[in-house]
Amino acid sequence: MNQRQILAFVEKLRQARTFEDAAQAMLRGMLDAANEALGASGFANRGRILRGMAHLRPGDGYRRLVLVDDAHRSGEPVIHHLPSASAWRWIVTRGRPIALDVPLGRVWTLEDDAPKVLQEGGFSGQDSVLRLTNRDTSHLYAVPLRAFHGAIEGMATVEAACPRAVGDDFIFPALHESLEVLADLAAPYLATLPLRPVTGGATDELLPVIGQTMAGLIEMLRVFAQQEETLLIGGPTGAGKSRLARWCHAQSVRRGAPFEVLDLIAVPEELQMAELFGWKKGAFTGAVRDTPGCITRAFKGTLFIDEIDKLSLKAQAGLLQLLESRTYRPIGDGAREQQANVRFIVGSNVDLYDQVKAGRFREDLYYRINVLPLKIPPLDERRDEVAEWARFMAVRRHRESVPGGEVRILAGAERLLAEHTWPGNLRQLDNVVRRAYALALMTHGQAGAEVVLEEKHFARALSYERGSERRSALEALRGAAEALVEEAERLEAKGQGLELEVCDAFRGIVLGTAVEKLGSRDAAFRLFGKGAQVQARNHHKMLRREWEKVEALCKALGEEGAPFKGMGEEEG
Numbered sequence: 001m002n003q004r005q006i007l008a009f010v011e012k013l014r015q016a017r018t019f020e021d022a023a024q025a026m027l028r029g030m031l032d033a034a035n036e037a038l039g040a041s042g043f044a045n046r047g048r049i050l051r052g053m054a055h056l057r058p059g060d061g062y063r064r065l066v067l068v069d070d071a072h073r074s075g076e077p078v079i080h081h082l083p084s085a086s087a088w089r090w091i092v093t094r095g096r097p098i099a100l101d102v103p104l105g106r107v108w109t110l111e112d113d114a115p116k117v118l119q120e121g122g123f124s125g126q127d128s129v130l131r132l133t134n135r136d137t138s139h140l141y142a143v144p145l146r147a148f149h150g151a152i153e154g155m156a157t158v159e160a161a162c163p164r165a166v167g168d169d170f171i172f173p174a175l176h177e178s179l180e181v182l183a184d185l186a187a188p189y190l191a192t193l194p195l196r197p198v199t200g201g202a203t204d205e206l207l208p209v210i211g212q213t214m215a216g217l218i219e220m221l222r223v224f225a226q227q228e229e230t231l232l233i234g235g236p237t238g239a240g241k242s243r244l245a246r247w248c249h250a251q252s253v254r255r256g257a258p259f260e261v262l263d264l265i266a267v268p269e270e271l272q273m274a275e276l277f278g279w280k281k282g283a284f285t286g287a288v289r290d291t292p293g294c295i296t297r298a299f300k301g302t303l304f305i306d307e308i309d310k311l312s313l314k315a316q317a318g319l320l321q322l323l324e325s326r327t328y329r330p331i332g333d334g335a336r337e338q339q340a341n342v343r344f345i346v347g348s349n350v351d352l353y354d355q356v357k358a359g360r361f362r363e364d365l366y367y368r369i370n371v372l373p374l375k376i377p378p379l380d381e382r383r384d385e386v387a388e389w390a391r392f393m394a395v396r397r398h399r400e401s402v403p404g405g406e407v408r409i410l411a412g413a414e415r416l417l418a419e420h421t422w423p424g425n426l427r428q429l430d431n432v433v434r435r436a437y438a439l440a441l442m443t444h445g446q447a448g449a450e451v452v453l454e455e456k457h458f459a460r461a462l463s464y465e466r467g468s469e470r471r472s473a474l475e476a477l478r479g480a481a482e483a484l485v486e487e488a489e490r491l492e493a494k495g496q497g498l499e500l501e502v503c504d505a506f507r508g509i510v511l512g513t514a515v516e517k518l519g520s521r522d523a524a525f526r527l528f529g530k531g532a533q534v535q536a537r538n539h540h541k542m543l544r545r546e547w548e549k550v551e552a553l554c555k556a557l558g559e560e561g562a563p564f565k566g567m568g569e570e571e572g
């Protein structure tokens with residue numbers, strides 16, 4: 001690049017108002033430089049420069065992706081392309097530009113201006129090689145984008161199609177200097193300019209609220225959802241990771257097949273392999289019949305493994321082998337190797353790389369699952385969503401009792417919620433909404449077609465919330481007992497009564513809460529020491545009996561409908 005070109009480029013960067021503007025200017029510059037290098041090379045009429053891509057990906061996940069696609073300039077629909085996970089891995093580990101020779105799986109770098117092969121014969125994952133081949137890419141150049149402090153915050157790539165140049169230096173030596181200059185000049189702008197606001201993310205049943213902050217992430221997630229590669233959803237507990245995983249499944253071609261959840265917090269380490277792979281009769285004490293694991297149950301569908309950091313080192317080895325070979329064997333079944341036809345989504349609320357550094361998580365597995373990482377921000381960083389979520393949750397609660405009913409949340413109440421902090425994220429907000437709803441019913445009597453939630457209901461619900469941080473379980477139980485005593489008094493005043501037997505519903509309420517929280521009946525029973533019943537598959541019957549008592553309590557309190565989702569349904 002000559003000085004005039006550099007000055008013109010800097011001027012464009014200075015005019016950029018958003019990350020997208022600056023990224024587009026940089027990619028345009030890179031594509032022009034690549035075309036120039038190709039024109040001057042021996043492959044001038046035998047290849048073409050296809051596209052450039054830039055992504056912001058500071059540590060924990062993709063923030064934004066910009067694509068300039070010259071291969072589709074003619075008005076063909078732009079297919080959503082994803083950056084190469086292999087290129088990213090090399091960029092992070094080497095900290096310098098690299099080139100990929102896709103058909104050979106060869107990775108190059110430059111040392112003293114001479115190309116040097118870093119790896120021969122396949123970079124990670126057939127999926128990503130296929131993805132590049134499917135979009136005609138034979139050569140890919142990747143350059144790191146560094147923030148002021150030198151940390152790599154993203155990557156820019158240029159893709160080219162030139163089958164004749166496979167195994168050759170191609171234009172790498174001639175091009176690398178221009179790409180590095182453009183990336184180094186643009187990186188400070190890319191790291192500091194605001195993201196272009198994304199609006200109009202279409203909501204649906206599974207994702208009913210999308211605020212401004214989430215819209216850009218959801219746009220990317222929509223693309224990620226349609227890929228086959230492993231998706232890693234990070235973010236604090238209660239932020240909505242498992243719901244988003246389900247949403248991704250519904251967006252994918254696998255949507256007609258099962259969506260299975262393996263929540264590792266609820267599975268003891270010694271059972272993790274069995275839960276994943278299933279077992280054969282007699283494989284261990286208590287294995288009375290062949291039992292499929294979640295990989296088998298998710299056949300042709302999606303398996304969401306939540307709290308992946310809780311995976312034992314042994315199970316990590318098993319999962320890595322499965323991800324690499326796509327085959328597995330149920331425990332105790334030496335003979336039958338089965339094909340794993342499943343898309344994996346994994347969830348984590350801790351920084352997995354910290355776990356790698358601490359020696360608790362295998363580095364190779366980390367890179368295997370860190371192909372499409374996204375981090376869901378805490379609710380406090382998307383406060384524009386609080387009121388809308390509260391409305392959605394209140395209506396959802398009301399319709400559990402009164403199908404088709406409506407709920408109004410008064411403006412003062414919404415303000416109160418928007419000002420509050422939500423360390424427990426959406427789960428905490430849901431609890432507060434449910435509590436406020438119960439309080440509104442207590443003051444206004446039975447649920448009618450419309451319920452109005454006022455500021456005082458939320459103020460009281462939030463006061464329990466603050467208290468609950470300090471209250472022991474026993475104190476919380478006393479609070480519940482007081483509410484029941486108040487209710488008995490109210491009913492007595494109306495000439496009705498409340499029998500002491502309604503308190504038998506408590507076991508059912510505890511189990512229902514655990515099922516909702518853990519997302520699985522098996523896990524809920526195991527949590528309360530009833531693993532044997534799960535093993536014998538007796539727990540569904542037990543739950544049914546407990547739920548009859550809960551129904552009796554609801555009836556006595558004049559509440560219609562089931563207090564827990566799925567209550568009364570037969571499962572498994």
Ligand SMILES: Nc1ncnc2c1ncn2[C@@H]1O[C@H](COP(=O)(O)OP(=O)(O)OP(=O)(O)O)[C@@H](O)[C@H]1O
Pocket residue numbers: 205206207208235236237238239240241242243244306347349426427430
């Ligand atoms: N898309 C959604 N639709 C309806 N409710 C939601 C949605 N996302 C989150 N919620 C509410 O927030 C609660 C927590 O969501 P979820 O279980 O998905 O969080 P999480 O991040 O997976 O939590 P954890 O890390 O503890 O597993 C849900 O029980 C539900 O009440």
